[in-house]
Ligand code: IMP
């Protein structure tokens with residue numbers, strides 16, 4: 001595919017930074033007086049979780065989970081974990097940090113896994129939400145931006161592992 005990155009950002013670096021500040025305020029308020037475990041989904045949520053964590057003011061631990069989904073194939077909807085958290089989630093307040101909520105298959109499987117580990121509470125924070133694409137009844141507790149049905153890249157989001165390093169979010173457009 002001869003894809004092209006949009007010349008203008010859909011969401012600028014400044015807008016991302018400002019919105020993460022608002023999300024952090026809401027998360028700080030929700031977990032005041034509690035210790036929180038961020039469960040970051042690799043690889044896409046790495047930049048988001050780093051910027052978010054630096055703005056949080058509650059005692060934090062950070063764990064990672066990697067889920068791969070097979071949307072668009074005969075195994076559509078199947079999700080396989082290739083990395084699991086190293087610390088126990090039992091008795092913890094767990095905040096799952098995801099880059100984007102699309103069909104909802106990945107988040108549903110991660111939520112299922114986390115609920116099975118006996119945490120005290122579970123919530124989901126996503127930088128981007130594409131509700132028009134949803135196939136599973138999953139809703140995030142903290143949403144950065146709700147976007148239309150665009151394929152987006154940058155700030156952790158990839159197309160074939162490219163563009164994760166961009167500091168803003170762009171749409172990917174088919175080239176000629
Ligand atoms: P879901 O299981 O369909 O909700 O998909 C979630 C995963 O698909 C995300 O964590 C991303 O890795 C990927 N994804 C979905 N939409 C986009 C997009 O617009 N750009 C880049 N990756 C995406």
Ligand code: MG
Nearest residue numbers: 042043044099
């Ligand atoms: Mg991802």
